[in-house]
Amino acid sequence: MLKKVFVQPVQPKADHRQKGFTLIELLAVFVILAILAGIAVPFIGGIIENSRLDATRSTAVNIYEASRLYLIGENMEFKNANVTVKDLIDKGYLSEPLKDGWGKVINTTDSKVKYNDKGQIKEVVIKSETGTFTFSSSATSDNKNGNTYKLFK
Secondary structure, X not given: OOOOOOOOOXXXXXXXXXXXXXXXXXHHHXXXXXXXXXXXXXXXXXXXXXXXXXXXXHHHHHHHHHHHHHHHHOOOOOOOOEEEHHHHHXXXXXXXXXXXXXXXXXXXXXXXXXXOOOOOEEEEEEEEOOEEEXXXXXXXXXXXXXXXXXXXX
């Protein structure tokens, strides 16, 4: 005698979701990354710009120190002295090529150190393809609009 056997097919689970991410989830991640990039890029750009300015300031301090050695070594007066970078290179107090923080060669005839009537440092002027930078010992803060900066931080 044959019995009838009823075989019921296996039903899949009620959750038909497949593994992976939906398009909405991926778009949300991209939007968040774009917002973070929009915040980070200008911040990093400012850091790079400040680093270039600090490198130029360091060059200005080196030029200033070389001018002091030059004036002492050549037995010259500090009062109202104007020492060009060309003078410092010609006498061996600096070596060429001097570059600003952007990697541009400094104009040796127009870049100079100026002393006041008391023999104190007045300013260091650096000229290059990037622009003209004036570093002053009397500046109270960096004025980036006028390109006048503090010589010593």
